[in-house]
Amino acid sequence: MKENNKLCTLTRGIIKENPVLVLVLGTCPTLATSTSVSTAIGMGIAATIVLICSNIFISLLRKIIPDSVRIPCYIVVIAGFVSVVQMLVQAFVPDLYTALGVYLPLIVVNCIILGRAEMFASKHNPLDSALDGVGMGLGFTLTLTVMATIREVLGSGSWYGISLPFFSTYNIPILTKPAGGFFVFGCMVALVAKITHGKVKHTATGCTSCPNQEACAKLAKEA
Amino acid sequence: MKKENNSFSLVSPIIVLVLIGSIVTGALALTNQITAPVIAEQQAKAAEAAKQVVLPDGVDFTAVTGVEGLPAEVISVDEAGNGAGYVITTETKGFGGVIQAMFGIDADGAITGSKVLVQAETEGIGSKVVSDGSSFQAQLVGMTDPSNIQAISGATVSSTGMTNAVKAVFNAYTVLNGGTIEAVVYAPPSNMTDEALAEYYSGVSFTDVVGGKTSDQGTVVYAGAQGLQSEVKVAVCFDQNDKIIGLIVDASGETPGIGDKAAEKAYTDQFIGVESGDAVDIISGSTFSTAAVKDAVNIAIANLETVKAAPETDAPVLAPVETIAPVEAPDADALLEELYPGVSFTDVPNGKTSDQGTVVYASAQGFASQIKVTVCFDGNDKIIGVSADASGETPGIGTKAGEKEFTDKFVGVKSADEVDAIAGATVASAAVKDAVNSAIENLAAVKAGEGLPEAPAESEEPVATIAPAEDDVTITTSAKGFAGQVSITVTFGSDGVIKSLSAKAPTETQGIGSRAVESSYTNKFIGAKNGNAVDTLSGATLTSTAIKNAVNHAVKAFQAGKSGNVPPAPEATPEPVEPPAPAEDDVTIVATAQGLLSQITANVTFGADGAIKGLSVDASGETPGIGSKAAESSYTGKFIGSKNGNSVDAVAGATVTSTAVKNAVNAAADAFKSGKTGPVSAAGSAATPAPAETPAPVEETPAPVEAPAEEPAAGPKTITASAQGLLSTVNVTVTFDANGVITALSVDASGETAGIGSQAAESGYTGKFIGATNGDGVDTIAGATVTSTAVKSAVNSAAAQFKSN
Incomplete structure (x- = not known):
């Protein structure tokens, strides 16, 4: 039961509560960095690291942080981690730093991180929060990678910068533009909505102990 | 306890936030200490690498x-x-x-x-x-x-x-490396004339110096800056206190109507009194040109002291521009010296003449500027040299058209068409060719010292400007177009061939009818002897037909020996202007038939053998441009030679009107056969309306078509009726009770536009008629007015039948 709970915490970020496609958080960095697979993965990993760290930290501090100033506290913590990650990336992976550009510091205002801090980490123990961070981060990274794969392969005719034979001749450049990003985004939201709609019904009983059951059900209903 | 809790909850947020802030700051400071040297090293390496990209051998910058x-x-x-x-x-x-x-x-x-x-x-x-x-x-x-x-x-x-x-x-x-840069010397704008200067300095005599003019009353500084298409040249006038008192701007190379706003006084006067060009805003829409003026003003301000101290030049850098000749004389003195050594020329408009040869100036629009060309002819009118000033063209590309390598190809040619354009500089070299051609055309005029009334290079059709020969006859007349009279001026050669035609149609629809008066259309008449040979202009049928009619009218007048102004062509006899006098045994029968909107009248002339010799149709009540096509000679001409109207097809799009013409012709043919000559009317004058006919105006209620008669009977009764909808006949089946109240209505509007007209057949609409005694109480459907009106009239006609029974 308990193991199941942990697993639920870890995996639900991937599809069922996918931060980008189901919770519709972090759309801006998603659209901006999903033009190529390399930036998408970089962004996903950077955001995941910040997410895990801030989740653990906020979970540890959840009893100390007074309700009235919790948002400023979260922001300071998140901003601190982002700055640390930024400096580390700049120093040791300068190419990724250039590629991520302005989106790296913008992780501070990535609503996935603040959203999970507010929705999850502030109510759960550090282990659960870390797992949630891993799950959500994984979901974010996977979504970005899939989206970037679609956009880069069809839009630029390459994958991870490697030119693909057929696609480089017949590409759809609009997919690399914001409009194409929204299009792919919309298609993926629709697809995931379709998938989760069936799944949630099926596994409803298995998730009774899941703390997010209520939210899950509500989301499934809305979807 | 409660109080303590309260004060704690007041203080704790502050403490916690400060603590978190301090810890995070500390963590950041620590990270920075670790990463800063690495980052600095990275950046230095990157900067060095970047410099090595452009200077591979360089190190230790x-x-x-x-x-x-x-x-x-x-x-x-x-x-x-x-x-x-x-x-x-x-x-x-x-x-x-x-x-x-x-x-x-x-x-x-x-x-x-x-x-x-x-x-x-x-x-x-x-x-x-x-x-x-x-x-x-x-x-x-x-x-x-x-x-x-x-x-x-x-x-x-x-x-x-x-x-x-x-x-x-x-x-x-x-x-x-210790050298000095030569200062850029700017040339004055070409529109800086003495008169233009006089506006800012009255009675001041200037000394020309390098880059400007100086006087005790002020200084003029030349400057220039790159606009959108060309260098915008500016002369900035300073008074003796070095204040700007005016600007002369040459932005003639910029986009007409847009960039050249930068040269207008409304803009340039804004610079008066400013200390820097930056004080004046750019004009939205002509950003590049106005920014160029601003930049040039700044350059002039910076160069003011240099110009004041500049050495005097022997000759003005640029002579005031000759404004009399429509085509400016390009600076080709060197070429003239070379080609005509020791020949003294007489300046005439658009050129120079001498006993050794003639020089003709011409110009044509190049890619970025007007290209001025000087064409030198020898005494036998052969081209011996061409010089082209393409300095306003793209450097390195368009300017090739001005190079001797290209212009020398024109030597000896009879027409510039013999010379190929330069690949990559097509526009500029084509302009040189055009200019050379126009120079060849103008040679005679220049030799005669006449000059030309218009700048020939800019006139699209030099034909129109050829001076009329002695025995040419010019006739001005007019004919009715779509909205008003279309007037034309035709010049006939002595052989009756049209030599030129110009038309004016001020009242015709701009952009539609007006196209018929453009030279692209009127030039089609040149070389013809009448207007029939030229097709009407699709979309501008009435206006072009008017031109054709007027031309034919003028031809008649010419044949009658008239010239000058001729009264307008009579209306409503579109073709021919005056029907040829019928032969003795010809019979003309006037027949009428119902068209779409009106009765059409056909004048049919039969030869003795019953073959149609002439047909003119008045379909003036039909839709202009559509039904009216059936009255045009292009259609009526098809009947000539046949004995009735059956062999001629209807005009697509004007089916009803052309069918009416056919019916009228048939009626006339029948009358001819039976020996009648008076006016006849086509049997069953309501011609069957064909689908795909032009919709009648919405306001017009289509006439109800006779409903099939039914046996009169008391009590409930079902009557069918029909009326013309937009595309088809709408059939209705109405059931009345004994009191004449509609109890059921079904509508067949299947021939109407699906989704629009078809709405009128839906029960949501037909249900509104239930309980009424006729169709008047029901509104039409917005958007499906014609079809729903047809339903209403059909219902009314059914109701009328019910009553009459």
Whole structure:
């Protein structure tokens, strides 16, 4: 039961509560960095690291942080981690730093991180929060990678910068533009909505102990 | 307890926030300490690597500071520690904004590489110039002077920006090696005449100096800056206190109506009294041209002292422009000296004449500017030389059209068409060809010293300007067009052939009927003997028909020996103007038939054998431009030679009207056979309306068609009726009870537009009629007015039948 709970915490970020496609958080960095697979993965990993760290930290501090100033506290913590990650990336992976550009510091205002801090980490123990961070981060990274794969392969005719034979001749450049990003985004939201709609019904009983059951059900209903 | 809790909850947020803030700050400081040296090293390496991109041999770059006299475009200079050369960073203006670029120049002054650092040029156009490895930048490598830079066609502004940067790099190199840069001397704007100056300085006599004019009353400083298409030249007038009192701007190379606003007084006067060009705003929409004026004003302000102290020039840099000749005399004195040694010329409008030959000036619009051409003919009217001034064209591309290599190809030709255009400089070289052709055409006029009433190079159709020969007859007349009279002026040669035609149709629809008066249409008449040979202009049928009619009318007048103004062609007899007098045994029968909107009248002339010899139709009540086609000679002519109307097809789109014509012709043919000559009417004058006919005006209620008669009976009764909808006949089946109240209604509108007209057949609409005694109480459907009106009239006609029974 308990193991199941942990697993639920870890995996639900991937599809069922996918931060980008189901919770519709972090759309801006998603659209901006999903033009190529390399930036998408970089962004996903950077955001995941910040997410895990801030989740653990906020979970540890959840009893100390007074309700009235919790948002400023979260922001300071998140901003601190982002700055640390930024400096580390700049120093040791300068190419990724250039590629991520302005989106790296913008992780501070990535609503996935603040959203999970507010929705999850502030109510759960550090282990659960870390797992949630891993799950959500994984979901974010996977979504970005899939989206970037679609956009880069069809839009630029390459994958991870490697030119693909057929696609480089017949590409759809609009997919690399914001409009194409929204299009792919919309298609993926629709697809995931379709998938989760069936799944949630099926596994409803298995998730009774899941703390997010209520939210899950509500989301499934809305979807 | 509660109180303590309260004070704690007040203080704790502050403490916690401060604590968290301090801890995070501490963590950041720590990280920074670890990463800062790594980052600094990275950046230094990156900067060095970037410099090595443009100067591969350079190492240990150090910034050069404190050098005086570097060009303004240069923002930084780095010297390689091993003496390999310099890396010079420049900032120049491109199309989308500032282009910041880095150039490497080796110790011998040759460019080793370039890289654009900051740019906002148009993707796909300007990017041809600024992207790494572009052909523009590839050509720079190894270059030692900027004169050979080839601009990228289509990306002129971006190319100019980069070229200026390269020039600055070479200048900077000169300065860095202890040399000095030659100051740029600007030429005065071509529209700076003595009169223009007199507006700002009255009675002042100027001394021409390098780059301007000086006097005790003030100074005029010339300057220029790159606009969108050309260099905008400016003469800035300063008073003796060095205040700006006026501007003379030549932006004639800029886009007419847009960029040339920068030269208008409304704009230039804004500069009066300013200390810097930056004090005046640009004009939205002509950003480049007005920004060029501002830049030029700044240059002039900067150069004012230099000009004041500048040495006197022997001759004015540019003579005041000759304004009498429509085509400006290009500066071709050198060529004339060479071709006509020792010949003295007489200046005539558009050229020069002498006993040794003739010089004709012409011009044509090139790509960026008006190209002025001087064509030299010898005594036998052969071309012995051409000079073209294409200096306003794209440097390195369009300017080729002005080079001797190209212009020499014209020597000896009879027409410029024999010379091929220059690939890559098509527009500019085609302009030179056009100008040469117009010079050839104008040769006779120039020789006669007449000049020309209009600038020939700009007139599209030189034919129209040819002076009429002695025995030509010009006739002016008019005919009814679509909205009013269309007047024409026709010139006939002595043989009756139309030599020129111009038409005026001020009342016709702009953009539609007006097309028929354009030379592209009227020129089709040239060479013909009447208007019949020319087709009407699709879309402008009535107006072009009017021109044809008027031409025919003029032909008649010409044949009658008239000239000058002739009364308008009679209306309503579109073709022919005056029917040929019928032969003795010809019979003309007037027949009528119902068209779509009106009765059409056909005048049918039969020969003795019963064959139709002539047909004129009055369909003036039909839809102009559609039904009216059935009255045009192109259609009525098809009947000539046949014995009835059956062999002729209806006009697509004007089925009802043309069917009416056919019916009328048939009625006339029947009458002819039966020996009648008076007016007849087509049997069953309501011609069957065919689908796909033009809709009748919405307001007009279509006439109900007779409903099939039914046996009269008391009590409930079902009556069918029909009426004309938009595309088809709408059939209704109405069931009345004994009191005449509608109890059921079904509508067949299947021939109407699906989704629009078909709405009128839906029960949602037909249900509204239930309980009524006729169709008047029900509103039409917005958007399906014609069809629903048809339903209403059909219902009314059914109700009328019910009552009559």
